[in-house]
Amino acid sequence: MSSETPIPTAGPLDPETEARLHALPKVELHQHVDGSIPAEVTWDLMRHYRLHPASSLDEMRRFLEIQAGEEGTLLAYLDKMHYPLWVTQFYENISRAVEAICEAAAGAGVHTLELRYAPLIHTYAGLTPRQSIRAALSGMNHALKSSPEMKLGLIVIAMRQHGPHIAKILARQALAEAQHLHERTGVVGFDIAGPERGNPPRLFRSAYEIARLGRLGLTAHAGEDAPVEYVWQAVDELGVDRVGHGCSAAREPELLRRLARDGITVEVCLSSNYHTGAVGRGETHPLVAFLEAGVPVSLCCDNSTVSRTNALRESVLAASQVGVETVETIHKGAGAHTFIKPETALPDPAKGS
Numbered sequence: 001m002s003s004e005t006p007i008p009t010a011g012p013l014d015p016e017t018e019a020r021l022h023a024l025p026k027v028e029l030h031q032h033v034d035g036s037i038p039a040e041v042t043w044d045l046m047r048h049y050r051l052h053p054a055s056s057l058d059e060m061r062r063f064l065e066i067q068a069g070e071e072g073t074l075l076a077y078l079d080k081m082h083y084p085l086w087v088t089q090f091y092e093n094i095s096r097a098v099e100a101i102c103e104a105a106a107g108a109g110v111h112t113l114e115l116r117y118a119p120l121i122h123t124y125a126g127l128t129p130r131q132s133i134r135a136a137l138s139g140m141n142h143a144l145k146s147s148p149e150m151k152l153g154l155i156v157i158a159m160r161q162h163g164p165h166i167a168k169i170l171a172r173q174a175l176a177e178a179q180h181l182h183e184r185t186g187v188v189g190f191d192i193a194g195p196e197r198g199n200p201p202r203l204f205r206s207a208y209e210i211a212r213l214g215r216l217g218l219t220a221h222a223g224e225d226a227p228v229e230y231v232w233q234a235v236d237e238l239g240v241d242r243v244g245h246g247c248s249a250a251r252e253p254e255l256l257r258r259l260a261r262d263g264i265t266v267e268v269c270l271s272s273n274y275h276t277g278a279v280g281r282g283e284t285h286p287l288v289a290f291l292e293a294g295v296p297v298s299l300c301c302d303n304s305t306v307s308r309t310n311a312l313r314e315s316v317l318a319a320s321q322v323g324v325e326t327v328e329t330i331h332k333g334a335g336a337h338t339f340i341k342p343e344t345a346l347p348d349p350a351k352g353s
Contacts, residue, residue: 007071007274007281008317017324018316024327025111026311027334028300030219030244030267032157032193033117033136034081035303037088037097038104039064042305045087045096053083065308072277074195074225080306089125091135098139101304106147108310112338113150115140116191118157120170129173133187137177140185153179153188153340155219158207160192160199167192167207175214179340188339189217191244196226201233208238217241217339219267223248224278231255235264242267242298242337247278250286256293265296265337270317271309272302285321298334299327 043060046052054060063083070076088094098115105113119132127135133156140152156174158167171190179186190211192204201220208218222234224245231249234240235258242265249255249266259266268287273279279286290297299314301307309317319327 030300094135102143155189171210250289269302
């Protein structure tokens, strides 16, 4: 594929179709905190601490959003999350950032939102992992005051490069804030993310067993920047309910049949996959292969700020490849695959039996 071939983007739709997709209640199952903090919030916090490396918000956006010519590698994409970490080391800042992400998602028509959060990389200034998790949950609870109709939940991420032992510690910390053990918004799932190659899913089996016994939903980044064997491991050895990205699985008919048979959902992130090079420029996204094979899918932002996207734009981009009716069907069906299950939470004593 020529390097001049443009990366597919969410082009304009006719006003009626765009209004139809905007009004569609959307289910977002794969969105990261660090890559989705609105640029205005990061800019404001960095100016407060006099840490801003740019002289204006527009200039700052170049550090936070993928630029033309930067697409094609996962490492270049992940580098865009460098600066937000400078200021999200404090409880109040984490809470504020998460609240802003939830509000932005609500504005794009998201009714069910699971946010992914790696608590350990927000502990460098002294927060404990549990305090870090609670800071994110605080932001979600604040967001519910303005959008009480939303279903919100947090997925705790263990970063692969930190190793399996740290992953086990984080799985236990996640359980302490599990949604089903509280009447408030809580942790609903467990995930591994970060550099795939050299960090195969099978190494994290013990952490996933802890999360499973604690009744957390299980997902894993697999097949984004690694071969199909990593997806097989996530399914067979970790026992995941969902797979993040899973692009390499689209080239393996037997695995597609397995995902379809067991109802394992692939969390599809179109813009992000084109930006990281997981899907080549101009190529049809694996979403099409997943749908043709009967694999459950959800449409996700991944990192809304880095990819300059939101749930509406991802729906528009997907509609350009599979049609508006199919996008509506995907969002309607994705709700069955969320880990957010408030009906299983402990009742609020103040509300009586």
